Amino acid sequence: MTDTSSRRATWPLVLLLALATAGLVADDAARSDVSSAQGSAAKPLKGEIRLSPGKFRPISMPVTLEGINQKITEFSRRASGYEYGATARTQIARQCASKAYTVQDQKAVGCTGTDTVDQCMDKLYAHCLKTASNQGHNVTIQEFQESAKTAAGEARALSRMLNQYADQADQAVKALVP
Numbered sequence: 001m002t003d004t005s006s007r008r009a010t011w012p013l014v015l016l017l018a019l020a021t022a023g024l025v026a027d028d029a030a031r032s033d034v035s036s037a038q039g040s041a042a043k044p045l046k047g048e049i050r051l052s053p054g055k056f057r058p059i060s061m062p063v064t065l066e067g068i069n070q071k072i073t074e075f076s077r078r079a080s081g082y083e084y085g086a087t088a089r090t091q092i093a094r095q096c097a098s099k100a101y102t103v104q105d106q107k108a109v110g111c112t113g114t115d116t117v118d119q120c121m122d123k124l125y126a127h128c129l130k131t132a133s134n135q136g137h138n139v140t141i142q143e144f145q146e147s148a149k150t151a152a153g154e155a156r157a158l159s160r161m162l163n164q165y166a167d168q169a170d171q172a173v174k175a176l177v178p
Contacts, residue, residue, distance in 0.1 A: 059172040063165045071161050075154040082151035085144040089129070092138075096128035 101124050109127040111120035130141060139147075 057175045059175060061168060061172075063161055063168055068158075068161055068165060071154075071158050075151070075158045078147070078151040078154040081147040082144075085139040085147045088139040089141070089144050092129060092132045093125075095132055096125055099128065 106120055106124065109120075109123045111123055115123075132138075
């Protein structure tokens with residue numbers, strides 16, 4: 001055989017090997033795509049499967065309805081004290097405003113000839129609020145201020161708790177549904 005004829009004879013063999021090798025590579029690539037797409041050795045629909053623990057997304061509930069109800073109870077108790085005090089102090093303020101004050105009353109609270117009428121009325125009103133009682137339902141200014149601050153604090157705490165509950169519920173929806 002001449003060089004040319006031996007080249008012609010090997011050419012189909014080289015082509016056949018090239019095509020066969022390409023087919024094997026393509027077949028291996030197709031197999032690896034299928035196995036990587038499945039994600040694990042187990043194939044669905046061929047038997048029982050279980051979800052991996054990583055698929056489980058627990059819902060965190062640091063704020064519960066029970067906790068909110070306890071906070072509402074505490075707030076209600078504090079708000080009742082505040083509202084009772086506000087009602088009592090309002091009635092006392094009305095009594096103070098409806099009274100007539102003598103010169104002696106004015107001097108007793110520290111009004112002087114240099115005070116304006118408004119300045120003297122402020123002194124009389126403040127003194128009356130401090131000393132008057134409301135038919136046995138007296139709430140001192142200090143008691144009222146304390147109950148108002150406490151009720152306001154409880155209201156803010158309840159508001160924060162409700163906002164946390166709302167955020168937690170929103171997060172639960174996102175966590176549970178993939």
